[in-house]
Amino acid sequence: MTLEPAGEPAAWHAAPDEAAALAALIDAAAAADGVAPISGHVRDAVRSGAAQVLIDPGASPDDPAGVAVALAQDPAEVTVAPDRRRQGRGRSLVRAAVERQGAVWAYGDLPAAQALASALNLRPTRVLLQMRRPLPIEPLGYQPPAGVRIRTFQPGRDEDAFLRVNARAFASHPEQGRLDRSGLGEEMAQDWFDPNGFFLAVTDPGDELLAFHWTKVHPAEPAGQNPTGALGEIYVLGVDPAAGIRGLGSVLAERGLQYLAQRGLDTALLYVESDNAPAVRLYERLGFTVFQRNVVYRPTNQG
Ligand SMILES: CC(C)(COP(=O)(O)OP(=O)(O)OC[C@H]1O[C@@H](n2cnc3c(N)ncnc32)[C@H](O)[C@@H]1OP(=O)(O)O)[C@@H](O)C(=O)NCCC(=O)NCCS
Structure with a gap:
């Protein structure tokens, strides 16, 4: 599984223009998982261009398959569209996100996130309870x-x-x-x-x-x-x-x-x-x- 179509290297960038498509992706993941994968202030930072994103474009840039978001020095936040999971996209995005930010949030600590973290040799270092x-x-x-x-x-x-x-x-x-x-x-x-x-x-x-x-x-x-x-x-x-x-x-x-x-x-x-x-x-x-x-x-x- 490659992250981008051939000829377009994956790159972190500010994405205010893609914010609407990414918001739809985040909403779909939140509805499927019962928990928002990207926090409110990070979502705002995607819209304003303050955050850097790495997008898995899937079949078309208007319908992205997954995204990793990096804001300041904070742990990255990652999600894959519910209908595009188990195709290796999460693994690539989380690996790139951890390489850049040193850490990644898993809101709700869902079974898929736990399994992926373990597959990538990541361990929990902070647990924030709601x-x-x-x-x-x-x-x-x-x-x-x-x-x-x-x-x-x-x-x-x-x-x-x-x-x-x-x-x-x-x-x-x-x-x-x-x-x-x-x-x-x-x-x-x-x-x-x-x-x-x-x-x-x-x-x-x-x-x-x-x-x-x-x-x-x-x-x-x-x-x-x-x-x-x-x-x-x-x-x-x-x-x-x-x-x-x-x-x-x-x-x-x-x-x-x-x-x-x-x-x-x-x-x-x-x-x-x-x-x-x-x-x-x-x-x-x-x-x-x-x-x-x-x-x-x-x-x-x-x-
Ligand atoms: C976690 C998430 C990003 C995984 O995305 P994905 O594209 O489905 O992950 P991948 O296909 O790359 O899976 C890689 C490995 O993770 C593990 N894994 C992923 N989902 C799993 C699941 N539902 N059950 C068990 N293992 C799972 C497996 O080891 C898998 O490898 P395999 O398919 O060869 O068995 C996705 O479920 C998601 O967006 N969840 C909501 C947001 C979230 O929790 N983000 C935090 C990420 S740490």
Whole structure:
């Protein structure tokens, strides 16, 4: 199986012109597999030309058979059209993707991805869990300890304190710990940003930030191949490791979940690293269960 018709060497390139055909391919794979093979922000980056793609053109460039996508230094994302599988295309794309990016995501860690990873001597090096629970949530009675008050985020006032605590709380996290002032500004400019759903635990008196819970509402997407209802997310929950007060995570998580329920949402979700045992325990106590496993695979000889 060759990756391209004879005379056209395979090459990574930016592909805003091919974005519509690739979106159709990604939708078809998502509908067949029950999980989107390419994440939302990577799909946006294909459309804007910010990502590089390697396309398996199949029979015609308007109807691509598979794609690997590379964005910045992140693990690549790969999919093959459901009706073009088991023809060696995934193997070629994943091999090229790992050569370029060093790693590849497998959203949902489906049996085909596991089998292909094993055939290519790739091993799981990161497991990101998506956990969910129904809303509303019964009152759990978590109260802030003495000397701590919960208030909501005030744009224009709380950014620097938030970024400081976020960097400390997520010092070892591959993405969240890197958030800076401009990245925060971009998120706050999004339609979904809602300061009333962004809770801060502060000292009282003193108003020193100790911990935060930033919630995010994903609107329903009834159209398309993979329709979903609205979802409320525990987007970022972080406690300053220097705060020295236990229980702030539970207090803030409950407050945010009650807020999402008040907004009429019937499902809450969150993402957590599987090896973050304290966080997984906290979410299990709050009634969350694993909904989906997302795995980063790397060659066995790499760390
Ligand atoms: C994973 C995926 C890319 C494989 O694409 P593909 O073109 O079907 O894969 P290939 O034909 O190159 O398969 C190569 C090897 O992977 C393994 N494999 C692939 N699909 C398999 C399946 N459904 N069951 C068992 N083994 C499978 C086999 O070892 C296969 O070799 P073989 O056909 O000689 O037995 C495709 O199923 C897909 O798009 N899945 C959704 C997105 C995803 O999970 N991406 C992450 C990739 S790590």
